[in-house]
């Protein structure tokens with residue numbers, strides 16, 4: 001019986017996935033939602049938001065792929081308990097994130113937000129230029145995105161550290177692990193980058209207590225998930241000078257409603273969740289490779305550990 005791979009996400013990008021499947025996995029019947037064909041044949045699903053009652057709709061479903069890097073949009077309790085879930089780990093997303101975080105760090109490092117404010121009042125006032133080696137950058141989250149970002153920042157000569165739940169070893173990067181090491185990591189961080197997945201442990205983690213551990217005047221680049229940040233605590237930290245700038249690519253809610261206090265703060269710089277996006281051609285190639293791994297009984301890249309939540 002032919003295997004159906006069902007895609008339920010942005011249909012324009014879906015047509016690019018279809019082309020990659022046609023060329024590299026022609027034996028698979030690739031379909032774009034809502035054109036599901038025979039539901040009994042659907043063994044694989046790639047979705048941002050999966051349809052309700054998956055188990056009844058697609059009784060033969062064997063793997064659920066997230067069409068994005070995160071899986072926090074899935075309601076795990078509603079998914080069949082044994083269904084493997086796979087995050088999107090593909091070179092296009094990694095590249096986009098490296099670009100975004102690099103521009104954010106360079107812009108903060110070189111005082112671009114301050115010059116924007118000076119321009120508004122026609123003020124010509126050069127600020128001291130610090131060498132990158134004297135700027136301590138810290139990345140929360142040492143997964144594939146965090147590590148790629150750090151490799152690029154190391155190239156610019158920044159003093160780099162990373163923090164994660166479990167111990168990692170990254171060349172050239174001072175690695176901190178676990179809750180008890182968080183204060184020491186924060187105390188040496190001038191520019192903090194959040195690249196953590198959203199889990200119960202990271203929800204509201206960017207709060208007043210965490211900000212208080214940073215050196216005074218530290219800066220934040222938030223490219224994780226909106227609910228990780230306590231907005232009122234950020235506003236207070238910026239007003240008190242504990243933090244000096246924040247670049248936010250994610251907010252809670254999204255879109256951020258017009259008139260929200262985050263929009264108006266002169267030291268907050270917002271982009272609409274565009275730091276990185278799945279690139280259809282490289283994503284489809286990675287998924288086809290994962291299907292090969294799955295069929296060969298090998299571990300799939302990005303397989304989610306449901307107990308961890310990422």
Ligand code: GLV
Nearest residue numbers: 068069070277278
């Ligand atoms: C975007 O945030 C993604 O998860 O791909």
